[in-house]
Amino acid sequence: MGPSKLALYGGKPVRDSYLPYGRQWVTDDDINSVIKVLKGDYLTTGPLVPKFEEAIAEYVGADYAVAFSSGTSALHAACFAAEIGKGDEVIVSPITFVASANCVLYQGATPVFADIDPKTYNIDPNQIESKITSKTKAIIPVDFTGQAVDMDNIKKIADRYGLHIIEDAAHALGSEYKGRKIGSLADMTEFSFHPVKPITAGEGGVITTDNEEFYKKLQLFRSHGITKNKKDFFDSDGPWYYEQQALGYNYRITDIQCALGLNQLNHISKFLYRRRKIADRYNQAFCGMQEVNIPFEAEYSNSGWHLYILRLNMNLLQADRKDIFEALQAENIGVNVHYIPVYYHPYYKKLGYKKGLCPNAEKLYEDMITLPLFPKMTDQDVEDVIAAVKKVIGYFRKQV
Numbered sequence: 001m002g003p004s005k006l007a008l009y010g011g012k013p014v015r016d017s018y019l020p021y022g023r024q025w026v027t028d029d030d031i032n033s034v035i036k037v038l039k040g041d042y043l044t045t046g047p048l049v050p051k052f053e054e055a056i057a058e059y060v061g062a063d064y065a066v067a068f069s070s071g072t073s074a075l076h077a078a079c080f081a082a083e084i085g086k087g088d089e090v091i092v093s094p095i096t097f098v099a100s101a102n103c104v105l106y107q108g109a110t111p112v113f114a115d116i117d118p119k120t121y122n123i124d125p126n127q128i129e130s131k132i133t134s135k136t137k138a139i140i141p142v143d144f145t146g147q148a149v150d151m152d153n154i155k156k157i158a159d160r161y162g163l164h165i166i167e168d169a170a171h172a173l174g175s176e177y178k179g180r181k182i183g184s185l186a187d188m189t190e191f192s193f194h195p196v197k198p199i200t201a202g203e204g205g206v207i208t209t210d211n212e213e214f215y216k217k218l219q220l221f222r223s224h225g226i227t228k229n230k231k232d233f234f235d236s237d238g239p240w241y242y243e244q245q246a247l248g249y250n251y252r253i254t255d256i257q258c259a260l261g262l263n264q265l266n267h268i269s270k271f272l273y274r275r276r277k278i279a280d281r282y283n284q285a286f287c288g289m290q291e292v293n294i295p296f297e298a299e300y301s302n303s304g305w306h307l308y309i310l311r312l313n314m315n316l317l318q319a320d321r322k323d324i325f326e327a328l329q330a331e332n333i334g335v336n337v338h339y340i341p342v343y344y345h346p347y348y349k350k351l352g353y354k355k356g357l358c359p360n361a362e363k364l365y366e367d368m369i370t371l372p373l374f375p376k377m378t379d380q381d382v383e384d385v386i387a388a389v390k391k392v393i394g395y396f397r398k399q400v
């Protein structure tokens with residue numbers, strides 16, 4: 001019996017309904033916690049903002065947390081707190097969401113892309129070192145897919161050159177490095193609460209840190225650079241007085257979002273458990289297939305599996321990545337590609353970045369594909385993904 005006809009060519013798809021690559025899992029008690037806020041006194045900054053911040057700080061083991069309207073605004077605030085500005089360079093990974101590099105541009109500084117390790121897909125510490133100049137101020141490593149970055153080696157470099165580390169852990173709430181939760185390893189660590197991320201607040205983000213000075217600057221930046229704290233005032237006028245000390249933004253998170261985020265945090269171990277189970281099942285299903293490579297996990301990392309990426313072995317397939325992508329989409333499997341190298345985007349090209357900058361990242365981009373992975377997937381959803389991959393790869397397998 002040959003493989004059944006691909007949906008791409010008019011065959012019956014593996015499943016009838018479309019399965020996205022990621023989505024939230026919002027429970028009735030999440031919803032009730034939000035309704036309670038809507039019936040109360042505070043919609044925006046109220047008691048739930050510090051409560052959510054304390055819960056996140058405790059969960060990751062950091063001294064402080066400052067919550068923001070998004071992971072992106074949190075990264076921007078971290079760049080401000082680290083005093084990154086015009087003329088400075090910041091080393092970033094090319095395989096990430098654009099926000100990891102845009103936050104450097106917001107501050108008028110220059111992102112410098114350092115290539116990835118071809119096994120972990122995370123920024124390679126040796127590549128970081130080769131990009132350091134007298135202008136380098138910080139490093140923004142990304143725990144891509146939830147896999148922890150090689151932090152001890154990144155720290156050694158940061159210490160040697162006096163650089164700050166801002167860890168982009170948007171994928172990695174609950175992930176561990178050498179048995180320790182990510183969140184207090186770097187100078188500042190950012191998490192995101194976008195619906196596809198480990199937990200959601202609708203939109204939202206946070207910076208965790210052990211540094212009190214950063215903590216104060218982050219709070220200032222979140223709300224127009226204004227402080228109402230009398231003992232921090234430079235001037236004083238009357239009991240109505242508040243003081244703008246820096247150019248900040250309105251990057252505040254609402255109590256509505258924090259209610260959802262706080263309640264979602266109750267589910268995180270269940271979510272992580274399920275994500276790891278699904279990743280195990282995928283690994284088991286695909287490890288024997290020569291045409292694909294399953295993800296590699298470094299021994300120092302315990303990933304929360306935000307994303308599951310297969311690398312296609314193009315020389316064993318009589319198709320390109322686009323054909324396989326389209327064939328899987330036609331089977332109603334919401335595959336994706338994470339990510340287009342940041343500097344491929346026209347905005348970055350216009351700034352002068354060129355192809356060829358990070359060969360390992362560019363090679364990865366050619367042959368990777370993200371499979372659906374989120375905790376609310378049923379066992380049947382998981383088996384559908386496996387069946388569709390086997391069907392499509394089976395069809396395009398080179399005959400020898």
Ligand SMILES: *Cc1c(COP(=O)(O)O)cnc(C)c1O
Pocket residue numbers: 070071072073096097099100142168170171192193194203204205
């Ligand atoms: C999601 C994400 C962000 C930004 O988070 P938002 O909350 O969507 O602003 C930053 N970096 C990475 C790697 C992300 O995946």
